[in-house]
Amino acid sequence: MLQIVNQTPLATGFSFFTDKTGAERVTLVVKAQLNLPADGEAVSLHPDPCEVLVQDLYHGEPGQSSLHLAGELVMEKTATDVALVGSAVAPGGIAVPQMPVSLTIGAQQHRLLVSGDRTWKQDLSGATEPVPFETMPITYERAFGGTLPPVKEDQAPAYCPENPVGTGFATKRAEARGAALPNIETIDQPLTHWQQKPPVAGFGFIDTSWQPRMALVGTYDETWQRNKAPLLPDDFNPDYFNAAHPDLIHQPFLQGGERVILDGFHADGPRTFTLPQLQLSAAFNLAGSKHPTAFDLWQVVFHPNQNRFTMAWGAGFAFGKMPSRLREVVIVDRNQFFAAAPSLGSAQSSEVPS
Incomplete structure (x- = not known):
């Protein structure tokens, strides 16, 4: 024992x-x-x-x-x-259309831009104004990515390999018109054009079947089956x-x-501790x-x-x-x-x- x-x-x-x-x-x-x-x-x-x-x-x-x-x-x-698992919270609990949030640990600061719901305009000239919000979940469902329905039944769907459950992924103008934009973005690379492919933004965990984790799993081919x-x-x-x-x-x-600083997750201001x-x-x-x-x-x-x-x-x-x-x-x-x-x-x- x-x-x-x-x-x-x-x-x-x-x-x-x-x-x-x-x-x-x-x-x-x-x-x-x-x-x-x-x-x-x-x-x-x-x-x-x-x-x-x-x-x-x-x-x-x-x-x-x-x-x-x-x-x-x-x-x-x-x-x-x-x-970090949670939601952005507007300062003072008063709804805002957009706000930054950050997670600082040691010498590294990680910043995101959080926006209210918005869509691409029909002419794709830009996005609608974000709807003010008091809280916004920071999940990959609200970050750039997504999976498109297949055009034909026997066709594999187009998707974002880094985040297949996200929002904003499009391959054609028709798919982008009136479509939702992500709520969660990196603060220095916001989405400004429907063809843009920004990095997936977030503070959460990456699934085993998503990139870049999937690329690390190794090769499972006939040679592996035979020898390993x-x-x-x-x-x-x-x-x-x-x-x-x-x-x-x-x-x-x-x-x-x-030292840890969590900013944008409490209505009364940041939290700082060690x-x-x-x-x-x-x-x-x-x-x-x-x-x-x-x-x-x-x-x-x-x-x-x-x-x-x-x-x-x-x-x-x-x-x-x-x-x-x-x-x-x-x-x-x-x-x-x-x-x-x-x-x-x-x-x-x-x-x-x-």
């Missing part, structure tokens, strides 16, 4: 994986749900328990909608995913496991301690020999309208092809950042079949 000893008050999850060499790996994820503090307040653990997500969650039907949250229990990550299946192909790129918008993938890993800096480590006990491994910060997800955010750290260990040798894993926070907090979302010690 494998025993997981969690000496932190945080949620934990683990899973076994087989890498492309055939070696067995175990991945551990530790997750905290935290209060989004008002200016001047300290970050604290949220009272509601959280769980490590083992699968992707969607805004609607999988394959027909964008990712709401990405599964956190993956084989590995090469960088920190940062995402069911292992991952040799050209599989582990960057595939990073699910954030490409602009929000932080490499090297964030460490905690970074990410907690935990020093998590795991000791893997293999038949008497201990192997210490540090955790990396895998994911930070802000939910500003709910005044909370989550952080997830991951650690992995490859133990060859003998999983029965792995007896115990001990998880500790060396600086005991939340030492006084009650346990949230995980047992302190548990046994699982090996």
Whole structure:
């Protein structure tokens, strides 16, 4: 039996994986749900328990909608995913036709332009004036992209491979006339012409079937079927496991301690705070020999309208092809950042079949 000893008050999850060499790996994820503090307040653990997500969650039907949250229990990550799930909120709660929003973490600022509903004019000379709004969901359904209905039954539909569920994608003038424009755009590349193909804008997660993630999955052809299946192909790129918008993938890993500014998500102004800096480590006990491994910060997800955010750290260990040798894993926070907090979302010690 494998025993997981969690000496932190945080949620934990683990899973076994087989890498492309055939070696067995175990991945551990530790997750905290935290209060989004008002200016001047300290970050604290949220009272509601959280769980490590083992699968992707969607805004609607999988394959027909964008990712709401990405599964956190993956084989590995090469960088920190940062995402924001929520809506733009007009200053003072007074409707506006357009407003900027921004997410700043460390030295990087990510800005979007949010507009009210509008359409292309029938002569395609420009767009109608945006309708004022008080709140606007920041989802890929409202960013540039989309899928067009096929002209013929046996014809594949034209679509935007970076965002097939979006708005504004057109290949012909007739498709663009009177069509909706995206509400969410990059602040320096707004849509000004119906033939323009701007970058997909957003703060959310990218689906596994969308580009650029899909290009990283590797080649599954007859050669792979004959020589490698069911292992991952040799050209599989582990960057595939990073699910954030490409602009929000932080490499090297964030460490905690970074300053965060969320602007445009609260009626009373921006929120400024510092990410907690935990020093998590795991000791893997293999038949008497201990192997210490540090955790990396895998994911930070802000939910500003709910005044909370989550952080997830991951650690992995490859133990060859003998999983029965792995007896115990001990998880500790060396600086005991939340030492006084009650346990949230995980047992302190548990046994699982090996």
